[in-house]
Amino acid sequence: MKEIVTIQVGDFANFVGSHFWNFQDELLGLAGDPSADSVFKxxxxxxxxxxxxxxxxxxxxxxxxxxxxxxxRGSLGSMSSRGTLYTENAHTTPDVVTWTGRVSTQASERYEKNLFLQRLYEEEENVNMVNEIHGSSSGSQSQYQDKDIIECLENGVQCWTDYSKVHYHPRSLYELNGVWENVEEFDNYGIGRDSLAAQGEEISDRLRIFVEECDHIQGFQFVVDDSGGFSAVAAEFLENIVDEYRNIPILLYAVQGSGSHINLQSRKRTILEDLHDAISFSRLSSYSKLIVPVGLPSLSKSKASRFLHIEDEKHYHSSAVYAAALHSISIPFRMVPIGPTADACSVSGAVDVHGLVQMLSGQGRQNMVSVLDVAMPAPALAGGQNELSLLENLQPLTPQIAEDVEDVHAIEHVTVHGAFASEGHRASVREVKDTVDTAFRCANTRPMFCHLSVALCPLPIPLPFPSIFGNHIGQHGELMGGQFTNSSRKGSLDIHSIPMAARLRSSSAVLPFLESKLRNLNRFGIAPGAAGAELLRSWGFGREELVEMEEMLSKMVVALRPPQLSSDSE
Structure with a gap:
């Protein structure tokens, strides 16, 4: 077995992670549930x-x-930083024998469990209640409780722990000392740069515990909220990881919530955020051979939300979509190796993190930036005459991506799981592979190389998943006939699972994203009289370091730019 250690840094990264681990928990529960669909067993x-x-x-x-x-600190809501498995003794005020004056204690306001967490606690306290709930039909009392919980989550999620149904190890959750929860103020690279200084060794010790337990670690799955100060925290942590674990690959997802930079109040604020994004990307990408930017300015208005009903202002919504895509991409990392009866098995195309990184960073494209695409839910293989095919339904979750780009050196990794051959009939592994092969042969543009991973198991939809599905999605994620509309929403009470397709691609389509980072760094930070030069100095960056970042970004752009454009620009 090749283990993966996951690292989540920052508020939105933990919103994404909470959904991701809920999917895993649901898979574990369905695998042991006698009444569950056999596809999960x-x-x-x-x-x-x-x-x-x-x-x-x-x-x-x-x-x-x-x-x-x-x-x-303060971001865990009602959850203890030691998780929920280990009982802690109540903290008492220690006797202070060297001080005879008055002693005062300051404590944050108690964060109460919402209905969902209360229900979890009650179920775990009473095993008989758990068996009764799972063994019963949809009685009116249980149905009312579920609807009440879903309404509570839709209108009241404040922390990522509000909808987490997973038990965490007591060494997993770390709150930065001296940095209290106020995301609006912790909003740029400079403010987070020194936050890890006094605590870096303690966090590294926690990581070391998990790494040393592994028999043969295949890589780190690193998710960072790079919209604010946590990108600096992550960069310092990544530097420590690279120094200590030189031969372990890092798959880095740089995530941002929808609308992170929408409310720009002034030109000064615009310059700050443009410089933050350029510095953050430059620093993070320098510590990973494969970085995947994730997060659209408006997910609700994107093509990726064709069948979804997203409220951009709710991190609870957008993080669910991004977590579903990360789940799909991670499936090949844990596929059981296939035997001689490959055509009859339920998975195909296993690859580890190292293999994926090497695949997508090939052709001399080091420190590669990959585009993440998703089809949620994925359409049936035998779609209607006017419907888009499986591959055509894949839409980017990476911002500032060029469309319809022909890149003869493009490399793709596609994962499809839980697909339907036609309405109501699940496709076999062989049927999916044949359909994708045919689509590539018939396509006007095709990648130089494509690796395909297929699994029969769809994405399960757990109770705390948000109500973001359109009204033409069926119980198992099938796309029903009629005109698609988002006039009403469905959630976990209506949708049990959905077929998914996700893709990572190394392509020159990411050039606009890279060029904007390079342009903003030069214009606002390096050029003579740059408006943001003093700001960058206050963040601790000297001119030499900025020039090195500019050179690195330039090399990434040149590596992806088509030959004729490169020669024209010289």
Whole structure:
């Protein structure tokens, strides 16, 4: 087995991570549920790749994510920083024998559990109640409770823990000391640059615990909220990781919530955010051979939301879509190796993190930037005459991407799972492979190389998943006939699972994204009289370091620019 250690840094990264781990928890529950769909029982997915087995002091066996999560102090809501598995003694005020004056204690306001978390707690306290709920039909009382919980989540999610149904290891959740939850103020690279200084070793120790438990670690899955100060925290942490674990690849997702930079109040604010994005990307990409920018300015208005009903202002919504895509991309990392009966198996196309990084950063494209695309839900293989094909439905979740770009050196990794051959009939692994092969042969433009991974197991939709599906999506994610509209929304009570397709691609389509970072760094930070030069100095960046970043971005642009454009610009 080749294990993965996941790292989540920052508020939105943990919003994404909360949904991601809910998917894994749901898969584990369905695999052991006698009444669940058989497609979830023989998944041929090794969950030990992401999870670790343990035992509490009371001898209770545990199964928790191999995870280090970093966020602001006060960001865990009602959850303890030691998770929920280990009982802590109540904190008492210590006797102060060297001080005879008055002693005062300051404490943050208690954050109460919402209805969803109360329900989880009650179920875990009463095993008989759990069995009764799972064994019953949709009785009116249970149905009312579920609807009440969903309404509570739709209108009241404030923290990523509000909808997390997963138990975490007591060493997984870390709150930065001295940095209290106020995301609006923790909003640029400079403010986060020194936040890790006094705590870096402690966080590294936590990571070391999970890494040393691994028999053969295949890589780090690193998710960072790069819209504010946490990009600096992540860059410093990444530097430590690269120094200590030189031969372990890092798959880096740089995520931003929809609308992160919409409310620009002034030119000064625009310059600050443009410089932040350029510096953040430059620093993060220098520590990873494969970085995947994720997060559209408006997910609700994008082609990726064709069948979805997204409210951009809700991180609870947009993070669910991004987490679903990350789940799909990670499936090949934990596929059980296939045997001689490959055509009859439920998975095909296993690849580890190292193999994926090497594949997408090929052709001399080092420190590669990859585009993430998704089809959610994926259409049936035998679509109608006027419907888009499976590959045509893949739409970017990476911002500032050029469309209809022909890149003869493009490399793609596609994952399809839970697909339907036609309405109501799931496709076999062979049918999916044949359909994708045919689509590539008939396409006007095709990548130089495409690796395809296929699994029969669809994406399960757990109870705390938001109500973001359009009204023409069926119980199992099938696209029903009629005109598609988002006039009404469906959620986990109506949708049990959905077929998914996701793609990572190394392509010159990402050039506009890179060129904007290079242009903004030069214009606002390096050029004579640059408006942001003093700001960058206050962040601790000297001219030599900025020039090095500019050179690195220039090399990335040149590596992706078509030959005729490169020669024209010389």
């Amino acid at each position: 023989n998944q041929d997915l090794n969950m030990d790749v992401l999870y670790r087995s343990g035992e509490t002091h009371q001898g209770i066996l545990t199964y928790t994510p191999r995870l280090v999560s970093i966020n602001l």
